Amino acid sequence: MVDAIVAHARADHPDEACGVIAGPAGSDTPARLIPMTNAERSPTFYRFDSGEQLRLYRQLDAADQEVIVVYHSHTATEAYPSRTDVKYAAEPGAHYVLVSTRDPQEVEFRSYRITEGVVAEEEVQVVSALP
Amino acid sequence: MAIEVRIPTILRPHTGGEKAVEGEGATLDELFADLDVRHPGLRARVVEEKGGTNQLRRFVNVYLDDEDVRFLGGLSTPVADGATVTILPAVAGGAGGVAGG
Numbered sequence: 001m002v003d004a005i006v007a008h009a010r011a012d013h014p015d016e017a018c019g020v021i022a023g024p025a026g027s028d029t030p031a032r033l034i035p036m037t038n039a040e041r042s043p044t045f046y047r048f049d050s051g052e053q054l055r056l057y058r059q060l061d062a063a064d065q066e067v068i069v070v071y072h073s074h075t076a077t078e079a080y081p082s083r084t085d086v087k088y089a090a091e092p093g094a095h096y097v098l099v100s101t102r103d104p105q106e107v108e109f110r111s112y113r114i115t116e117g118v119v120a121e122e123e124v125q126v127v128s129a130l131p
Numbered sequence: 132m133a134i135e136v137r138i139p140t141i142l143r144p145h146t147g148g149e150k151a152v153e154g155e156g157a158t159l160d161e162l163f164a165d166l167d168v169r170h171p172g173l174r175a176r177v178v179e180e181k182g183g184t185n186q187l188r189r190f191v192n193v194y195l196d197d198e199d200v201r202f203l204g205g206l207s208t209p210v211a212d213g214a215t216v217t218i219l220p221a222v223a224g225g226a227g228g229v230a231g232g
């Protein structure tokens with residue numbers, strides 16, 4: 001899923017890419033990658049299309065799943081939450097993954113918790129999908 | 132007259148943890164005012180007053196059944212018994228610049 005997120009970010013560059021990884025409710029386990037449309041189509045801002053977001057949340061609710069990861073890319077700055085990212089972080093239980101596509105050769109892929117305006121970086125562990 | 136209002140995780144502290152509450156009103160504006168009586172603070176997370184009028188906050192999505200109410204009538208959107216109103220904070224962010232708000 002890390003590769004898929006990076007590929008999505010590279011594909012949407014120079015616009016910011018965004019999406020979620022869903023998993024079983026309460027499990028904190030990422031299971032299903034769901035790229036989303038960036039309705040802003042901007043190199044410095046992202047926002048889920050509101051209709052897509054409603055369909056997503058209804059689908060998750062019906063499947064007893066929830067958002068485990070919210071990811072998006074920064075196209076010219078570091079993979080660290082900006083003031084805007086912190087201001088609009090509305091999923092207190094999610095891991096916020098940031099990818100930077102500012103360098104065509106290097107990938108920056110980092111993860112954070114954002115709760116009540118506080119950013120805490122966390123280690124990213126890449127686990128291979130089980131067969 | 133009862134309208135179901137689905138509450139996102141981040142607003143559940145205002146509803147005692149409930150993920151759905153009920154309210155009444157002929158329009159969304161009235162509905163949120165009604166909800167605020169039993170769930171103080173909830174309305175302020177969704178509605179703001181600007182220049183004497185009530186408006187939906189920019190980064191909160193409100194849906195009447197399947198439609199984003201921005202495309203209907205905003206807070207003036209009429210609501211009927213049996214409808215479902217869903218609140219979802221926008222998932223948004225970005226490196227920043229002029230677009231944020």
